[in-house]
Amino acid sequence: MAPLSAMAGASPVPLFQDGFEASCGALLYVESFDTDASVWPLPWLELADSAEVADVVAGEARLRPVPSGNPYPLARMAADVSTTDVDVRFRLRMDDASRNGVGFYVRQNGGHMLNTVPHGSGYAVFVEGTFTGRPGVGLWREEDGIETLFAHSDTSPVPAVAPQSGVDYEVRYQVRQVDAATTALRARVWPSGDAEPVAWHVEATSTQFDLQGISGGIAIDSWDSNPGSITPAHTFVDNIEVRELCEVF
Numbered sequence: 001m002a003p004l005s006a007m008a009g010a011s012p013v014p015l016f017q018d019g020f021e022a023s024c025g026a027l028l029y030v031e032s033f034d035t036d037a038s039v040w041p042l043p044w045l046e047l048a049d050s051a052e053v054a055d056v057v058a059g060e061a062r063l064r065p066v067p068s069g070n071p072y073p074l075a076r077m078a079a080d081v082s083t084t085d086v087d088v089r090f091r092l093r094m095d096d097a098s099r100n101g102v103g104f105y106v107r108q109n110g111g112h113m114l115n116t117v118p119h120g121s122g123y124a125v126f127v128e129g130t131f132t133g134r135p136g137v138g139l140w141r142e143e144d145g146i147e148t149l150f151a152h153s154d155t156s157p158v159p160a161v162a163p164q165s166g167v168d169y170e171v172r173y174q175v176r177q178v179d180a181a182t183t184a185l186r187a188r189v190w191p192s193g194d195a196e197p198v199a200w201h202v203e204a205t206s207t208q209f210d211l212q213g214i215s216g217g218i219a220i221d222s223w224d225s226n227p228g229s230i231t232p233a234h235t236f237v238d239n240i241e242v243r244e245l246c247e248v249f
Helices: none
Strands: 027-031 051-057 060-065 072-085 086-094 100-108 122-126 138-143 147-153 168-177 182-193 202-206 217-224 235-244
Touching: 027 072, 060 072, 060 217, 072 100, 072 122, 086 100, 086 202, 100 168, 100 235, 122 168, 122 182, 122 217, 138 182, 138 202, 147 202
Parallel strands: none
Antiparallel strands: 027 235, 051 060, 060 235, 072 217, 086 168, 086 235, 100 122, 100 217, 122 138, 138 147, 168 182, 182 202
């Protein structure tokens, strides 16, 4: 199915008013989850029966993984939105920052870790609370179903804030093919309502062979380090914009 924004006659309403729309590339996809529903709107699909909850409540997409998973509990929703060199923005919130994390994949192949054929692959930005002892934002890659952290804001000259429970945050994530063998990635995160910072909280390059020069979809991950708890801890995502990259970095 074509991305929502690519459908004939579609005229997406800008979600941000700070020059992002005017200065960046063509809009590939936009979703503000305005209509409450028991499922996420198309083209979003759940992968590998990984989500115990995946609905839209009060104008936000809500997600929570099943209590068990291989190799760990991770709910993943994927959408067929073609991405190679992109500039992404989205909003997130965690019920419990001591347990939760939220990831956004690009160049994603429609797989879910080791639970699908093919196995999952792609590049992700992951905003996490305190459960690993490294709160902030990280850059990850998935290859053949194995996720690997390769850069984190806690080693950056400008570290990201530690996300707090119940607080909305904005994320900006950029990915660019530098040459045939190298991809550059960077991300920043800040509290909703604040001005977007100038500094990037995490920056890195990757030479992962299978992820170079390819086009893939997008995906949203929801992590809960204690999904079997009596008290559920959801993550929420809203105001997604995916654009062709317009910057060189």
